[in-house]
Amino acid sequence: MCGIVGYIGTKKACPILLVGLSRLEYRGYDSAGISTIEKDGLSLVKDKGRVKVLESNPEIEKLSGTIGIAHTRWATHGKPSKENAHPHQDNSKNFSVVHNGIIENYNELRNMLEQNGYHFLSQTDTEVIPNLIHYYYTKNQNNTVNGFLQAVRDCCIALKGSFAIEVISKLFSENMIVVRKDSPLVIGTSATEKYISSDIPAILSYTRDFYFLNDLEFALLQNDKATFYDQNLNEIDKKTSSIEWSATASEKNGYEDFMLKEIYEQPTAIRETIGARVSLDSKCNFEELNIQKDYLSSINKIYIIACGTAMHAGLVGKNVIEKLCRIPVEVDIASEFRYRSPIVNEKTLSIFISQSGETADTIAALKLAKKCGSRTIAITNVIGSSITRESNYSLYTHAGPEIAVASTKAYTSQVILLNMLAVYFAELLETSDLKTINTIKQEILDLPKKIEETFKCKDQIQDFAKKIYQEKDVFFLGRGVDEAVAKEASLKLKEISYIHSESYPAGELKHGSIALIENGITVVSILMDKTLMEKSISNIQEVISRGAKTLIVTSHPCNENMFDEIIKVPDTISYLSPIISIIPLQLLAYYISKEKGLDVDKPRNLAKSVTVE
Ligand code: F6R
Numbered sequence: 001m002c003g004i005v006g007y008i009g010t011k012k013a014c015p016i017l018l019v020g021l022s023r024l025e026y027r028g029y030d031s032a033g034i035s036t037i038e039k040d041g042l043s044l045v046k047d048k049g050r051v052k053v054l055e056s057n058p059e060i061e062k063l064s065g066t067i068g069i070a071h072t073r074w075a076t077h078g079k080p081s082k083e084n085a086h087p088h089q090d091n092s093k094n095f096s097v098v099h100n101g102i103i104e105n106y107n108e109l110r111n112m113l114e115q116n117g118y119h120f121l122s123q124t125d126t127e128v129i130p131n132l133i134h135y136y137y138t139k140n141q142n143n144t145v146n147g148f149l150q151a152v153r154d155c156c157i158a159l160k161g162s163f164a165i166e167v168i169s170k171l172f173s174e175n176m177i178v179v180r181k182d183s184p185l186v187i188g189t190s191a192t193e194k195y196i197s198s199d200i201p202a203i204l205s206y207t208r209d210f211y212f213l214n215d216l217e218f219a220l221l222q223n224d225k226a227t228f229y230d231q232n233l234n235e236i237d238k239k240t241s242s243i244e245w246s247a248t249a250s251e252k253n254g255y256e257d258f259m260l261k262e263i264y265e266q267p268t269a270i271r272e273t274i275g276a277r278v279s280l281d282s283k284c285n286f287e288e289l290n291i292q293k294d295y296l297s298s299i300n301k302i303y304i305i306a307c308g309t310a311m312h313a314g315l316v317g318k319n320v321i322e323k324l325c326r327i328p329v330e331v332d333i334a335s336e337f338r339y340r341s342p343i344v345n346e347k348t349l350s351i352f353i354s355q356s357g358e359t360a361d362t363i364a365a366l367k368l369a370k371k372c373g374s375r376t377i378a379i380t381n382v383i384g385s386s387i388t389r390e391s392n393y394s395l396y397t398h399a400g401p402e403i404a405v406a407s408t409k410a411y412t413s414q415v416i417l418l419n420m421l422a423v424y425f426a427e428l429l430e431t432s433d434l435k436t437i438n439t440i441k442q443e444i445l446d447l448p449k450k451i452e453e454t455f456k457c458k459d460q461i462q463d464f465a466k467k468i469y470q471e472k473d474v475f476f477l478g479r480g481v482d483e484a485v486a487k488e489a490s491l492k493l494k495e496i497s498y499i500h501s502e503s504y505p506a507g508e509l510k511h512g513s514i515a516l517i518e519n520g521i522t523v524v525s526i527l528m529d530k531t532l533m534e535k536s537i538s539n540i541q542e543v544i545s546r547g548a549k550t551l552i553v554t555s556h557p558c559n560e561n562m563f564d565e566i567i568k569v570p571d572t573i574s575y576l577s578p579i580i581s582i583i584p585l586q587l588l589a590y591y592i593s594k595e596k597g598l599d600v601d602k603p604r605n606l607a608k609s610v611t612v613e
Pocket of ligand 1: 302307308310311353354355356357358359362405406407491492494574608609610
């Protein structure tokens with residue numbers, strides 16, 4: 001997805017903007033550009049291709065302005081090209097704009113502007129924005145900075161769709177205006193500098209103090225001042241939030257790739273997410289939820305809604321919540337939920353999981369559930385993200401910034417949080433006995449150490465990856481909660497190695513898909529649930545008879561001669577086993593991708609946070 005960076009301060013803007021853009025590269029993009037306020041007007045340097053191409057443009061060296069905006073574009077309207085790259089300017093070159101999101105009524109606005117004498121140089125939806133600002137600026141006939149603000153506001157009210165926008169003007173050489181609606185944007189602040197970005201890690205090395213905008217709130221920025229307005233331009237008060245992530249958290253710190261670093265950060269991420277919530281001497285602590293026993297007893301369903309990996313965490317959550325709390329849990333994909341006229345009302349508690357907190361489908365689903373009367377809980381990794389502003393309650397995973405496109409530590413942190421939430425609900429409802437609860441708590445507390453032990457399988461996995469990296473298809477099997485892990489492992493493999501892969505409940509294969517099993521094909525099975533192990537082994541026997549090569553992940557004794565490769569991992573209770581069993585499979589996807597020489601952190605066609613529908 002597109003990335004935005006902005007700077008207004010006392011230093012040269014251009015180097016800061018370029019560093020910011022390179023830190024946003026992981027989001028995926030196809031072109032990049034910069035505009036700064038220079039003595040002789042607005043600069044504009046942009047091109048198709050990587051940030052490095054922009055850096056090597058001779059025009060870049062000439063930029064000395066202390067205010068600037070920059071962008072990485074992920075093409076939606078119009079092919080990747082210099083003309084379509086951002087920033088865009090109005091015809092008079094008074095205003096430069098960068099934009100994330102999609103303007104749904106851009107055709108209508110473009111026609112209106114053309115009828116009023118404006119012309120367009122690109123095929124983008126964005127180019128209407130600077131021209132519309134110019135249109136209102138001229139129409140309103142107010143040449144003060146308030147007139148600039150009024151023009152940006154009038155423009156944004158006319159826009160339909162999603163946007164995060166930065167605007168600078170040669171007419172107001174000490175200001176920048178930023179605004180967002182359904183698209184991410186954060187403002188970092190210090191005494192004499194303001195940093196703007198699509199996400200926190202890109203500017204974390206400069207400041208820990210951030211302002212977060214709600215939809216259609218406007219920030220009028222100067223280097224030493226930030227003034228905020230609602231959509232009617234009434235001034236509003238805003239406090240900063242302090243971000244606890246360390247400044248180096250978004251660096252590779254000696255690892256070859258972010259994904260590998262993030263896999264190895266899982267013990268810490270889990271420890272941080274557990275925090276002070278769990279102890280053997282007291283009940284689980286979720287005081288920010290303010291949910292009472294009466295309410296919990298009154299609901300008849302919990303919905304867990306998310307996309308991709310976060311949805312797979314939801315499937316693990318369903319298992320533990322249903323078993324401990326005896327409340328039916330439905331898990332749905334956000335993009336399906338929002339269009340299926342879901343049965344949600346005040347008797348439904350809806351939980352939304354999103355690492356980024358910015359996934360458009362998940363946020364839209366949350367808004368729908370709220371409208372239907374459901375209470376909503378957001379589980380996210382990013383403080384101040386959009387989802388936290390929409391939900392009744394926000395619960396944070398403390399995984400630290402996740403930069404690699406393929407989610408690893410965010411997933412396991414979501415799973416541990418859901419386990420703790422299930423225990424919290426069960427304690428409130430008194431649906432599970434003390435012994436069970438205490439066993440789970442002890443296992444939760446022991447988990448970071450067990451993850452560290454799990455890493456011992458690394459060499460074995462690396463060797464196995466060498467054997468199978470040229471495969472065309474890989475199957476993943478599991479029963480019960482192991483099937484949720486099979487789904488997640490299969491997704492990891494697909495997204496970073498481009499190998500076709502499928503996951504199935506082990507017992508389902510024989511109902512059709514076993515027709516695909518042929519000599520030499522790799523079948524990976526997760527056998528963590530002891531109670532279902534024998535059944536699953538019978539299913540694996542069926543694929544072995546048809547010539548499959550088998551790898552199993554288990555913590556239980558098994559017939560060593562039966563399988564081609566056995567990955568032994570530490571034992572834990574089945575509720576938590578998905579956190580252990582996914583680790584070798586994350587490593588497997590990683591090493592296969594490396595063997596194939598692929599870009600692990602930035603797989604093709606994918607973006608880290610999917611902020612459009
Ligand atoms: C896969 C992956 C995606 C995300 C999905 C939701 O590795 O990362 O499937 O899980 O796009 O993103 P968030 O959690 O940010 O809502």
